[in-house]
Amino acid sequence: MHLPLKGFRVISAEQYGAGPYGTMHLAQLGAEVIKIEPPRKGGKGGGDTARAVGPHFLSEGESLYFQSFNLNKKSLTLDLRSEEGQQVFKALAAKSHVVANNMRGDLPEKLGLTYDALKDINPALVCAHLSAYGRDNERAKWPGYDYLMQAEAGYCAVTGEPGGEPQRMGLSMVDFMTGTLFTIGLLSALVDAQRTGKGRDVDTDLLSAAVHQTSYPALWYMNEGDETSRTPRSAHPTATPSQMFKAKDGWMFVMCQLPKFWDILVDRIGREDLRDDPRFAKNADRLEHREVLTQLLDEEFLKEPMAHWQNLLAGLVPVAPVYELGDALDNPWLRTIGMRDQVPHPEKGSIDVLASPIKLDGKRLPNRTAPTLGADSDAILEDLGYSTEDIAKMRSGGII
Numbered sequence: 001m002h003l004p005l006k007g008f009r010v011i012s013a014e015q016y017g018a019g020p021y022g023t024m025h026l027a028q029l030g031a032e033v034i035k036i037e038p039p040r041k042g043g044k045g046g047g048d049t050a051r052a053v054g055p056h057f058l059s060e061g062e063s064l065y066f067q068s069f070n071l072n073k074k075s076l077t078l079d080l081r082s083e084e085g086q087q088v089f090k091a092l093a094a095k096s097h098v099v100a101n102n103m104r105g106d107l108p109e110k111l112g113l114t115y116d117a118l119k120d121i122n123p124a125l126v127c128a129h130l131s132a133y134g135r136d137n138e139r140a141k142w143p144g145y146d147y148l149m150q151a152e153a154g155y156c157a158v159t160g161e162p163g164g165e166p167q168r169m170g171l172s173m174v175d176f177m178t179g180t181l182f183t184i185g186l187l188s189a190l191v192d193a194q195r196t197g198k199g200r201d202v203d204t205d206l207l208s209a210a211v212h213q214t215s216y217p218a219l220w221y222m223n224e225g226d227e228t229s230r231t232p233r234s235a236h237p238t239a240t241p242s243q244m245f246k247a248k249d250g251w252m253f254v255m256c257q258l259p260k261f262w263d264i265l266v267d268r269i270g271r272e273d274l275r276d277d278p279r280f281a282k283n284a285d286r287l288e289h290r291e292v293l294t295q296l297l298d299e300e301f302l303k304e305p306m307a308h309w310q311n312l313l314a315g316l317v318p319v320a321p322v323y324e325l326g327d328a329l330d331n332p333w334l335r336t337i338g339m340r341d342q343v344p345h346p347e348k349g350s351i352d353v354l355a356s357p358i359k360l361d362g363k364r365l366p367n368r369t370a371p372t373l374g375a376d377s378d379a380i381l382e383d384l385g386y387s388t389e390d391i392a393k394m395r396s397g398g399i400i
Contacts, residue, residue, distance in 0.1 A: 001363060003030025008190070011036060011092055012100040013080060013113060015048040017146070017172060018206065019102025019130045020069035022179030022186075027072035028356045028365040034096075034380060035070065036089070037373060039077035039400050046077065047373040059347055061373055070370035071343070071353060076381075077374035077400045080111050084399045091384045094121045097193070098128060098186060105131035105140030105205070115201045125199040128186040130178060134205040144206055146172040153210035158217070162230045178209035233294065240286040241265075244322060246298050249305040251322035254297075254313070259283065265317045269300050338364045345369050374400065 005026055013036045014020045020035075027033040040046030046061075053065040076092075079085040089112070093099055101113050108114050108129050115127040129135060132144025150156050150168045160167035185202040193199045211218070217228035217237070228237050234253075235243035241262070242255040256262040262283075266274045274280050274296065279289040286293055301309060306321045313319045323331065334340050341355040341364070356365040377400050381391050394400045 001360060001366060003365070004360070005029040005031035008032070008098070009034065009096040010098040010100055011076075011089075011096050012098075012102075013111070014100065014102050016050050016102070017069060018175040018179045019100065019182065020048070020050065020179075021176055022130070022182040023100055024069055024071055024073070025180070025183055025356070025358070026186075028367065029358070033073045034092070034376070035073050035075045035371070036078050036080065037075055039079055039374070039395075039398055041398060047075075051373065058345065058351065059372075062370075064351075067351065067353065067370045071367050073371055074376035074380065075371035075374055076377050078377075079399050082399055084394065084397070086112060088381070088384070088386075088394075088399070090118070090121055092380070093118050093125060095384070096122070096125065097190060098126045100128040100130075100182075100186065102130040102182075104143055105129075105133060105135040105137075108135065115199055119199065123199065124193045124197050126186060126189040126193050126202060127199065128182060128189070128202045129204070130182045131203070131205050133207050135203060146174040146206065149174040149206045149210040152207060154214060155210070158228055158230055160230055162232060164230075174206055174210045174213075177213055178204055178206050181209050181212075232291075235290065238283070238287065240283055240290050241293055241297060243294070245294070245301045247301050247306040247309055248303065252301070252306050252309060253320050253322060255318040257318065261317050262286070265313070268312055268316065271296075271300060341367050343367050343369050 008026075008031045010023060010026055010031050011034045012019065012023050014023060015037075023033050035048065037047045038045075048066065048070070050066045050069060051061045051063055053063050056064040058064065058067070078088055080089060099113055099118060101108055103111070103113070108127075109117070112118070113127060113129070115125065118125050118127065131140070132148075133139035133142055147168055150173075151166070153174075155174075156166035156168050159169060182204045185204055189200055189202045220226040220228065231237060231243070233243040233245070235241075236255070236257070239255070239257045242257055244251050244253050254265070256265055263275060266272055274293075278285065280286045280293060310319055310321065321327075329340075339355050339357070341353050342350050343353055345351045346369075351369065353367055355367065358365055378391055381394075381400070382388075386394075391400070
């Protein structure tokens with residue numbers, strides 16, 4: 001497959017989730033993504049902190065968690081806090097297109113990862129930064145994580161059942177959203193740098209991304225003072241019925257976002273009388289009487305298992321089963337569309353991974369396993385002109 005980012009080199013001082021998630025998409029699209037990771041000291045530690053996140057490991061220092069964010073990448077161990085490490089880094093930056101990082105907001109400047117620090121050696125370089133709160137304010141030194149952003153951006157207050165305790169999303173969605181926005185900004189600046197020969201800094205932060213995703217409820221509140229709150233059964237705040245219902249063997253989600261779906265629903269389940277009921281004539285009426293409508297539809301849906309309703313409604317009314325995570329991943333449909341992939345692993349033979357959601361020419365992007373710590377250090381340094389003796393000296397000195 002001809003990959004669109006082949007020939008572009010991205011070096012990234014990254015760790016944990018959000019930044020590596022974003023750069024993994026670049027690697028899957030063909031970019032040479034080189035992770036800069038701290039070297040081991042005294043034979044211990046080192047590497048992206050995600051390597052040590054359990055409970056499941058492929059080998060020492062290689063977790064399944066790490067695999068989730070680092071497919072298709074290379075690994076270079078390098079002490080960026082040392083003078084010699086900085087020399088190596090600048091030599092690499094001079095031959096790269098992007099320097100990325102997801103460090104605490106005050107660290108990129110200290111470690112020389114900004115455009116101002118690197119423009120003289122590579123004027124076309126794009127320097128992309130992903131931090132918790134940004135680099136230009138009083139919170140720049142604050143550490144921050146996804147769950148904190150869900151709390152401060154209001155997510156926990158709108159998730160769950162009315163009257164319950166605040167709830168976060170079950171997945172680290174702020175990390176994933178921010179990593180995606182990070183790559184959009186990075187690629188936009190890269191396109192411009194290719195046209196003009198001039199790079200720049202690009203910044204994204206977790207809190208800004210989290211707040212931006214409040215989207216239409218934000219505009220409702222800022223312009224009309226209408227504050228979106230929790231709804232029963234995870235229902236849509238306005239469209240009705242658009243919520244979870246009980247089937248005979250579990251839960252399902254039915255979404256009548258458009259008037260036509262309501263009409264089709266009552267026809268398909270044999271309850272045309274509900275269309276003629278003045279309490280349910282229009283969406284506003286259904287919203288006003290949502291509790292009663294929920295009870296009536298539950299009575300119908302409880303008569304048959306979820307598979308029956310999905311077969312009856314699929315392609316006509318938006319409907320989906322509410323799966324446990326295992327059932328969701330074992331869903332045969334994922335194999336039909338190619339969203340489950342298997343890649344060779346040197347010790348395990350192979351491991352199962354998720355395919356990229358992006359297709360090129362109708363095909364999923366190719367995957368390979370994440371690199372072991374420092375797996376590519378020698379090759380990268382040799383490409384920069386360092387001799388075998390130079391590399392050995394740097395390794396013994398803890399530079400790599």
